[in-house]
Amino acid sequence: MSAVNGGAGAARLSGVLAPVLTPFGCDLAPDPERFLRHCRWLLSHGCSGLAVFGTTSEANSLSVEERQRLLEHLLAGGVDPAKLLPGTGSCALPDAVRLTGLATRAGCAGVLMLPPFYYKGVPEEGLFRFFSEVIERVGDVRLRVYLYHIPPVAQVGIGPELVERLLARYPGAIAGMKDSSGDFENTRAMIERFGRSGFDVFAGSERFLLPTLRAGGAGCITATANVNAAAIDALFRAWRTADADRLQDSVNAVRAALEHYPVVPALKAILAHHADDAGWRKMRPPLVELAPERIEPLLAGLRAAGLEI
Amino acid sequence: MSAVNGGAGAARLSGVLAPVLTPFGCDLAPDPERFLRHCRWLLSHGCSGLAVFGTTSEANSLSVEERQRLLEHLLAGGVDPAKLLPGTGSCALPDAVRLTGLATRAGCAGVLMLPPFYYKGVPEEGLFRFFSEVIERVGDVRLRVYLYHIPPVAQVGIGPELVERLLARYPGAIAGMKDSSGDFENTRAMIERFGRSGFDVFAGSERFLLPTLRAGGAGCITATANVNAAAIDALFRAWRTADADRLQDSVNAVRAALEHYPVVPALKAILAHHADDAGWRKMRPPLVELAPERIEPLLAGLRAAGLEI
Numbered sequence: 001m002s003a004v005n006g007g008a009g010a011a012r013l014s015g016v017l018a019p020v021l022t023p024f025g026c027d028l029a030p031d032p033e034r035f036l037r038h039c040r041w042l043l044s045h046g047c048s049g050l051a052v053f054g055t056t057s058e059a060n061s062l063s064v065e066e067r068q069r070l071l072e073h074l075l076a077g078g079v080d081p082a083k084l085l086p087g088t089g090s091c092a093l094p095d096a097v098r099l100t101g102l103a104t105r106a107g108c109a110g111v112l113m114l115p116p117f118y119y120k121g122v123p124e125e126g127l128f129r130f131f132s133e134v135i136e137r138v139g140d141v142r143l144r145v146y147l148y149h150i151p152p153v154a155q156v157g158i159g160p161e162l163v164e165r166l167l168a169r170y171p172g173a174i175a176g177m178k179d180s181s182g183d184f185e186n187t188r189a190m191i192e193r194f195g196r197s198g199f200d201v202f203a204g205s206e207r208f209l210l211p212t213l214r215a216g217g218a219g220c221i222t223a224t225a226n227v228n229a230a231a232i233d234a235l236f237r238a239w240r241t242a243d244a245d246r247l248q249d250s251v252n253a254v255r256a257a258l259e260h261y262p263v264v265p266a267l268k269a270i271l272a273h274h275a276d277d278a279g280w281r282k283m284r285p286p287l288v289e290l291a292p293e294r295i296e297p298l299l300a301g302l303r304a305a306g307l308e309i
Numbered sequence: 310m311s312a313v314n315g316g317a318g319a320a321r322l323s324g325v326l327a328p329v330l331t332p333f334g335c336d337l338a339p340d341p342e343r344f345l346r347h348c349r350w351l352l353s354h355g356c357s358g359l360a361v362f363g364t365t366s367e368a369n370s371l372s373v374e375e376r377q378r379l380l381e382h383l384l385a386g387g388v389d390p391a392k393l394l395p396g397t398g399s400c401a402l403p404d405a406v407r408l409t410g411l412a413t414r415a416g417c418a419g420v421l422m423l424p425p426f427y428y429k430g431v432p433e434e435g436l437f438r439f440f441s442e443v444i445e446r447v448g449d450v451r452l453r454v455y456l457y458h459i460p461p462v463a464q465v466g467i468g469p470e471l472v473e474r475l476l477a478r479y480p481g482a483i484a485g486m487k488d489s490s491g492d493f494e495n496t497r498a499m500i501e502r503f504g505r506s507g508f509d510v511f512a513g514s515e516r517f518l519l520p521t522l523r524a525g526g527a528g529c530i531t532a533t534a535n536v537n538a539a540a541i542d543a544l545f546r547a548w549r550t551a552d553a554d555r556l557q558d559s560v561n562a563v564r565a566a567l568e569h570y571p572v573v574p575a576l577k578a579i580l581a582h583h584a585d586d587a588g589w590r591k592m593r594p595p596l597v598e599l600a601p602e603r604i605e606p607l608l609a610g611l612r613a614a615g616l617e618i
Contacts, residue, residue, distance in 0.1 A: 094371075287431065
């Protein structure tokens with residue numbers, strides 16, 4: 001398991017982070033206790049940090065107050081804020097400011113920020129102003145923003161010109177990026193262009209962990225870490241060894257077995273099985289649980305790929 | 310100016326509705342007084358109703374509380390709730406429930422609901438559950454939901470199978486649709502398939518107003534109504550006359566002159582000029598004001614198209 005690196009002043013995240021699944025009760029309300037238990041389990045089974053409130057977390061299906069209460073529950077439950085990277089992006093500037101401010105004042109290692117994603121084809125100037133307003137309104141030197149580039153879902157991406165402008169204006173606050181483009185050449189280009197400015201690039205999938213680390217990146221933030229963190233962390237720790245390619249192949253096999261399924265419902269079904277807790281399967285609309293008849297084939301495929309469940 | 314039609318029990322909206330522009334102050338906060346003034350002006354200059362908090366309103370850039378306060382300000386200012394069709398969609402179920410409940414309890418004619426738009430390619434079942442949960446949690450017989458289909462922006466659309474399921478389950482609550490697909494054949498198909506069930510279809514652009522009315526639709530909800538409501542309303546009132554095609558051509562010419570520009574910033578620039586109030590130009594990020602050098606060409610193009618400004 002990796003910890004935090006000493007950066008220029010503040011500790012910086014690296015290694016394997018999970019975008020933590022969010023459990024819901026029968027009434028579709030988030031379940032803070034199940035959430036806390038899962039967070040603790042992840043931190044003791046290979047995750048160096050927790051990217052709570054990401055895409056895998058159904059976070060945009062949560063209200064601001066729900067995200068706030070869940071974060072407060074983790075902190076009250078003793079989760080170290082230096083291991084937290086909450087998602088705080090929103091279409092609405094005041095929501096992003098409020099969530100980012102809360103996370104920063106709580107001492108979180110950073111925040112993972114989506115661009116506002118309702119309008120499509122917006123000018124780069126508009127995205128620059130959005131991030132600028134958040135940074136200036138939060139107004140806290142502890143703020144570390146990791147930009148969240150996930151064009152397949154958000155449609156609105158974060159390109160190199162925008163990163164360059166933001167880094168030039170806010171060199172202390174802009175801390176890195178999660179690249180979920182699915183295009184490793186983009187990840188490599190971001191590392192090569194900005195990696196030397198203390199800009200930490202995380203791959204959005206463990207499939208790209210080894211090439212990301214070899215290029216100078218910081219790790220990965222990957223949905224699969226919810227169920228396979230130990231193996232992904234083993235790869236992270238061994239990436240400079242002769243064993244690295246074999247370990248990469250091994251985590252790839254598990255991921256490939258998952259990719260036949262809608263990822264978030266499948267991960268929840270695996271967790272429900274693993275924790276012997278069917279309640280974990282619940283999804284908040286518009287996402288939908290994995291059909292019951294697909295669960296056994298999913299588990300069988302994962303076992304064949306080497307996952308011990 | 311049209312008013313409301315007597316429907317099965319409740320009054321129903323028809324005619325020309327404006328998705329009302331939202332004014333912001335220098336601090337990017339919504340300006341309730343300018344908003345109220347513009348709403349009153351629209352209702353006295355051709356709009357039969359106000360679709361506040363739409364795409365043109367930058368509503369997804371507003372927090373839930375900001376939308377709530379603006380709505381309350383309109384009601385306190387004497388705007389008739391029977392003319393209001395607030396946008397209450399959200400990615401987050403609790404936000405959609407809260408906004409829809411507020412609007413319904415305030416006596417609004419209906420609500421215009423986006424589907425949750427963060428996740429792409431979601432199953433129809435997930436969208437059905439989302440709308441179902443909102444309708445059941447609001448639990449008010451006065452609720453009238455108009456489904457908002459705008460795939461060019463939301464990416465997540467509302468297809469005929471979903472409308473059919475929702476109408477079958479909630480025949481009283483599902484009241485109609487705004488079709489901003491830009492594809493009149495889709496509008497026609499929705500009217501032909503569902504128009505007889507008391508399902509009122511509004512075109513998302515006045516360009517399709519005459520064909521929509523001829524097919525049996527209810528009117529249009531169009532950004533341009535913020536600056537050209539009187540002429541669009543004149544077409545609505547005269548659609549059965551020999552003059553209708555000429556009136557349609559005339560509103561089309563104004564729209565064509567606008568379509569060279571980013572629509573929301575252009576509409577705000579026109580309003581700023583018309584009201585002699587430069588403050589109207591302000592946009593909340595990620596949208597950006599029209600460049601100053603583009604304002605005169607925009608106004609000149611509109612004058613050439615027949616708009617009196």
